[in-house]
Amino acid sequence: MTNNKKEVSPQAVVYVRLKEGVLDPQGVTIHKALQQMGYNEFISVRTGRFFELEVDSDSDNYDKRLDEVCSKLLANPVIESYRVEKL
Amino acid sequence: MTNNKKEVSPQAVVYVRLKEGVLDPQGVTIHKALQQMGYNEFISVRTGRFFELEVDSDSDNYDKRLDEVCSKLLANPVIESYRVEKL
Structure with a gap:
């Protein structure tokens, strides 16, 4: 039941992101930080999470x-979409 | 300066994950929750974040x-690794 067994690769990766149109405050904050740091070529930032299972x-x-x-657990289907990638 | 412009696709996605060997408390918690919910076929869970730029x-x-x-901003290179995917 321990995490991070090196000898086994993840067999599925679930990518969870906010649906289009849902405000992403974390992404907005990162975008502002980028601009303050002088990285003005970045137009927008959207964030998401992934889970290696x-x-x-x-x-x-x-x-x-x-x-x-x-x-049920990894995504909130009301505001998030998810994509499963099997390895 | 607004996020989420529908007409433009993300041009780069940065995937950030904890390095191997770094404890992932969020992953451990999700794994425990899965077991309590009866999903015993899951052996481990590792979490990560991604950024669509x-x-x-x-x-x-x-x-x-x-x-x-x-x-500098998206990952902490001490404990995290990152991968850039250009679209």
Whole structure:
């Protein structure tokens, strides 16, 4: 049950981002910081999170259960969208 | 200066994650939550952040400046690694 086992690669990565149109205060703050630091070529910044999951690949209903995990725990479907990348 | 211009796609995405061996308390917490919810097939969870950047592509030294932004603002190079994906 420990994290970070080096010998096993992540088997799925879930990318969670705010839906288009939802204000991203963290992104706005980073954008302002960039401008204050003189990086004026950056037009906008949007932030997101990702989760690298190691999964026991023998499990049944893997796709369905992974989707449940995304919508129940990793993302807030009201304001966020997610994308699953399997490795 | 506004975020989230629909007509322009992000031109670079920066993925920031904790280096191997650095404890990821958020990942551990999510992993515990998964187990409590009955999703026992998940072996570990590691978390990370990403940043979608719109950049004025005419800027000079784009690669160098983007790398500066990553190491100065978006990531903490002591404990985090980053990867830049250009779109």
